Amino acid sequence: MKQLTGLFVFLFMAAAMSAQTGTIQGTVTDALTNEPILLATVSIPGTTTGTTTDLDGKYVLADLIPGLYTLEVSYLGYEDQRRYEIQVTTARPVVLDFQLEEQSTQLDEVVVRASPFKKTEESPLSLRTIGVAEIQRNPGGNRDISKVIQTLPGVTTVSSFRNDLIIRGGAPNENRFYLDDVEVPTINHFATQGASGGPVGLINVNFIREVDFYSGAFPANRGNALSSVFNFQQVDGRSDRIGGTAMISATDIGATLEGPIGEKTTFLLSARRSYLQFLFQALGLPFLPTYNDFQAKVKYRIDQKNELTFIGLGAIDQFTLNLEANETEEQQFLINNLPESPQWNYTNGLVYKHFTDQGYWTFVLSRNMLDNQAIKYAGNDDSSEDNKILDYESREIENKLRIENTTRFGDYKFNLGGGYEFVKYDNRTFNRIFTSAGPQTVDYRSDLQFHKMALFGQVSRKWLDDRLVLSLGMRLDANTYSDGMINPLEQFSPRLSVSYALTDRLTVNANTGRFYQLPPYTVLGYQENGALVNKENGIDFIRTDHLVAGLEYNTASSSKISVEAYYKSYSDYPFLLRDSLTLANLGGDFGVIGNEPAVSRSAGQTYGIEVLFQQRLYKGFYGIAAYTLGWSEFEDKNGDLVASSWDARHIVNLTLGKKFGKNWEAGVNWRFQTGLPYTPFSMSSSLAQNWDVNGRGIPDYQQLNSLRSTVINGIDIRVDKKWFFSRWSLNVYLDIENLTANAVGLPQLILDRPLDENNNPVGGPVVVNPNDPPEQQRYALKEINDATGTRIPSIGVMVEW
Numbered sequence: 105m106k107q108l109t110g111l112f113v114f115l116f117m118a119a120a121m122s123a124q125t126g127t128i129q130g131t132v133t134d135a136l137t138n139e140p141i142l143l144a145t146v147s148i149p150g151t152t153t154g155t156t157t158d159l160d161g162k163y164v165l166a167d168l169i170p171g172l173y174t175l176e177v178s179y180l181g182y183e184d185q186r187r188y189e190i191q192v193t194t195a196r197p198v199v200l201d202f203q204l205e206e207q208s209t210q211l212d213e214v215v216v217r218a219s220p221f222k223k224t225e226e227s228p229l230s231l232r233t234i235g236v237a238e239i240q241r242n243p244g245g246n247r248d249i250s251k252v253i254q255t256l257p258g259v260t261t262v263s264s265f266r267n268d269l270i271i272r273g274g275a276p277n278e279n280r281f282y283l284d285d286v287e288v289p290t291i292n293h294f295a296t297q298g299a300s301g302g303p304v305g306l307i308n309v310n311f312i313r314e315v316d317f318y319s320g321a322f323p324a325n326r327g328n329a330l331s332s333v334f335n336f337q338q339v340d341g342r343s344d345r346i347g348g349t350a351m352i353s354a355t356d357i358g359a360t361l362e363g364p365i366g367e368k369t370t371f372l373l374s375a376r377r378s379y380l381q382f383l384f385q386a387l388g389l390p391f392l393p394t395y396n397d398f399q400a401k402v403k404y405r406i407d408q409k410n411e412l413t414f415i416g417l418g419a420i421d422q423f424t425l426n427l428e429a430n431e432t433e434e435q436q437f438l439i440n441n442l443p444e445s446p447q448w449n450y451t452n453g454l455v456y457k458h459f460t461d462q463g464y465w466t467f468v469l470s471r472n473m474l475d476n477q478a479i480k481y482a483g484n485d486d487s488s489e490d491n492k493i494l495d496y497e498s499r500e501i502e503n504k505l506r507i508e509n510t511t512r513f514g515d516y517k518f519n520l521g522g523g524y525e526f527v528k529y530d531n532r533t534f535n536r537i538f539t540s541a542g543p544q545t546v547d548y549r550s551d552l553q554f555h556k557m558a559l560f561g562q563v564s565r566k567w568l569d570d571r572l573v574l575s576l577g578m579r580l581d582a583n584t585y586s587d588g589m590i591n592p593l594e595q596f597s598p599r600l601s602v603s604y605a606l607t608d609r610l611t612v613n614a615n616t617g618r619f620y621q622l623p624p625y626t627v628l629g630y631q632e633n634g635a636l637v638n639k640e641n642g643i644d645f646i647r648t649d650h651l652v653a654g655l656e657y658n659t660a661s662s663s664k665i666s667v668e669a670y671y672k673s674y675s676d677y678p679f680l681l682r683d684s685l686t687l688a689n690l691g692g693d694f695g696v697i698g699n700e701p702a703v704s705r706s707a708g709q710t711y712g713i714e715v716l717f718q719q720r721l722y723k724g725f726y727g728i729a730a731y732t733l734g735w736s737e738f739e740d741k742n743g744d745l746v747a748s749s750w751d752a753r754h755i756v757n758l759t760l761g762k763k764f765g766k767n768w769e770a771g772v773n774w775r776f777q778t779g780l781p782y783t784p785f786s787m788s789s790s791l792a793q794n795w796d797v798n799g800r801g802i803p804d805y806q807q808l809n810s811l812r813s814t815v816i817n818g819i820d821i822r823v824d825k826k827w828f829f830s831r832w833s834l835n836v837y838l839d840i841e842n843l844t845a846n847a848v849g850l851p852q853l854i855l856d857r858p859l860d861e862n863n864n865p866v867g868g869p870v871v872v873n874p875n876d877p878p879e880q881q882r883y884a885l886k887e888i889n890d891a892t893g894t895r896i897p898s899i900g901v902m903v904e905w
Contacts, residue, residue: 244820268301273710273736274331463511
């Protein structure tokens, strides 16, 4: 009772002390030259609160009650700009800088309306921008950026416990990620090598200002992508004093530290560690994951025209087995098939920006590395090397330099540049597998090095009093991996965007382009008998042609309605010869994909329509309603187009949130998705010689993706409560993922063995007919479903000071 009374006293005192105020401050500069803009108006729409910038372009809005605000900046001759849902706290001043674009037309009667949604000349459609407030409060997202993306149109969900991004029917390996202009290949813990997914995101949300998500209309300076490009833009460290954030949730604990280093330098540092292994062991789960991640940003403002930024991101992951959790059939299936798989990765980068009188230069120098291992013994008995089934170790290293210049000459905007990469990939693989030709042992080492080059350019212009916007871009890519890839003209990648404002609120937009992507290094580096097999097979760039068109209507209440139709045509996708299927069907599970012989022969297509209604915070409400009707088809072994593994067909997302008084906030998310195609098992799965090698069912690719899983129909909820004190704040939240316990999974084959009195399997395999010849003997098998319909509650506490 005393503890309960103490809790009420604490909450009462917290509420009484929460009448503190916060500050928004920053600078307003020219987007191209970084010159400060004097006397720009900075205001909070719908209120009388506002100010103007000083000689250095600086502004301060003080004495603000903690909460979410919209800020608008305007200046004659420049396009107005708004930032939405800016969280003001008492713990730190919000630093919010604005870079204004100069209007191309200087006529008094022309008024450029400040849109609540970001649109660029290069990408007038298929671009969504997500703010940090949207990420933090997303129901079921648990502050994970990848899960928040899954609420947008065109994004398919493979399962509730993975972050694979399936964009407009493309495979998970078709996405690229940039963190403050530095390319980051890995953004998830326990990443699938050769793809991009994993169960937990590793980017610290506290570092993020906003995320630009391109599902098409990629700018020319972003290459090697077929389905999406992500630009993660980070905040700068605070410049007034040392501060930080401490975070504890049901799965991990983390901390962030930030502050000034002298007058011109700021820093951000963070570290996080999970304690899932203790929770999973207590729950009796057969696997024990542990993840750690680290992130850093240091920014040095040399002067008004020069700045240098360091970016660092890394992760250390451990995945071990809980051999004591082996009683049920499901537990034994997982223990017998999951390998132990330690993994680590990092990305470090330097970004130097130099501003001139007409634009700016960007120089990006970076290095990233992935180390991935996996080991498995038959029966998990490591007492003898003869029991070894899998022993895999691989490293991917990329050293990159990109130089680009953005300049405006009159009404024309130019972006020109080039890139260079030095790639190192090594692989040591020992794997006993079963193929259509029978049992086989894959045993090889690979050491691959080659160079990559790129040139790109894009020109944009506004016409007809800024109503018509045209942008034309091109890109050339080449590398020294093979003679077939050395000619950049073979990878000529043009693109064209058009946008026309029918009214000041209604716009029609379109984009078409050809895009290339290099196959995963697992494909390029595969060897047999000391030779790069896929190089000899003539493996080539994957190509896709995009055509996207749509309408966008911006309302007067900070919301928009958009409709987009898309079509993507694929060619030269790697066809895996061992499994007789295209690589486009793989990547939504743990492990490694593409580590086998392949040829560039598969074609495919994805097409559909997306409808989106998005409401920014308005009178306390916000939300997203999205519907996607889409098809995804790739060739099977016979060259016929069949549904791919990502053919979701119908996807519905509804997210609704409400801010209440006294800093309470609640949100709910509902997601519906038709079942994804999957392949049934072959009758050869039960052959004893097959099962002894694989220990699991063998897909029958003669019936590729002929069945569908059950629908995804889940509800997530989240409730937040914030308290604001002098110089610090407290946020407590409850997030429940999969409230309805919707179970989605796929059938799996296991041995059909006798059960004891507790219904747990005992004994070894049961031979159906012992009189059959050894090569024809079969084990008794039965089917189970690996579906997990678990509610996942998470209670989190975040302290900011």
